[in-house]
Amino acid sequence: MRIVLLGPPGAGKGTLAGRIKERFGAVHLSTGDMLRAEMKSGSPLGEEVRGYVEGGALVPDEVVIRLIEKRLREDARASERFLLDGFPRTEIQARRLDGILEKIARPLDFALFLETSEEVVVQRLAGRRVCRNCGALYHVTNMPPKVADRCDACGGPLYQRPDDNEETVRRRLAVYLQQTSPVIEYYRGGGRLVTVSSDRDVGLLLEDFARIWDDYAARHQD
Numbered sequence: 001m002r003i004v005l006l007g008p009p010g011a012g013k014g015t016l017a018g019r020i021k022e023r024f025g026a027v028h029l030s031t032g033d034m035l036r037a038e039m040k041s042g043s044p045l046g047e048e049v050r051g052y053v054e055g056g057a058l059v060p061d062e063v064v065i066r067l068i069e070k071r072l073r074e075d076a077r078a079s080e081r082f083l084l085d086g087f088p089r090t091e092i093q094a095r096r097l098d099g100i101l102e103k104i105a106r107p108l109d110f111a112l113f114l115e116t117s118e119e120v121v122v123q124r125l126a127g128r129r130v131c132r133n134c135g136a137l138y139h140v141t142n143m144p145p146k147v148a149d150r151c152d153a154c155g156g157p158l159y160q161r162p163d164d165n166e167e168t169v170r171r172r173l174a175v176y177l178q179q180t181s182p183v184i185e186y187y188r189g190g191g192r193l194v195t196v197s198s199d200r201d202v203g204l205l206l207e208d209f210a211r212i213w214d215d216y217a218a219r220h221q222d
């Protein structure tokens, strides 16, 4: 299973990836998580990207391509089965990903586009909370933790991402429309895009995904 998850910030890519990972054992590769981990560790790379991430702008293509290429080349389990979340975000990244996957002989199965309305996205981002410790995702009303502000999985404290404030969310959505929409067309043009509606509960979305995957797998047995 090698899948790219596409959709605007707040489409539910990270939440769905978590559920697919549980059910199918694929590795969740989120460039946003990787960049935030670098920032948290205070590494030179983290300091280099901080301004972009906190301001809601894209970090330079070469930086994220290097991160993903390194991971796919060094982690055999991830290159065999992955869910890419937040990458590719530009057409250049999408083309380079195809090049990397070709070199390691691990072609993509398809890109899953989570189609979502703007209202839903804004509501999701405004209420999103993240575990500072393990990165698990919550929502103050849609998916609250059992104990307020504590992660169900590890007990870590929940926080609101600094780029989930209203002004930065607006910028991220504009960046998405301008720079990431072409990625959808790139996969659609290659006949590799599967579109599902993400304006609903993740459980239903997971069931849809499982049907799509089983169907795809049955047609690509070799």
Ligand code: AMP
Binding pocket: 009, 031, 032, 033, 035, 052, 053, 054, 056, 057, 058, 059, 060, 061, 064, 085, 086, 087, 088, 089, 090, 093, 163, 172
């Ligand atoms: P995310 O967690 O996917 O919403 O990403 C958070 C932020 O990390 C984005 O707003 C960008 O600043 C940066 N980022 C993550 N993935 C990429 C990417 N593929 N290309 C450029 N910037 C990225």
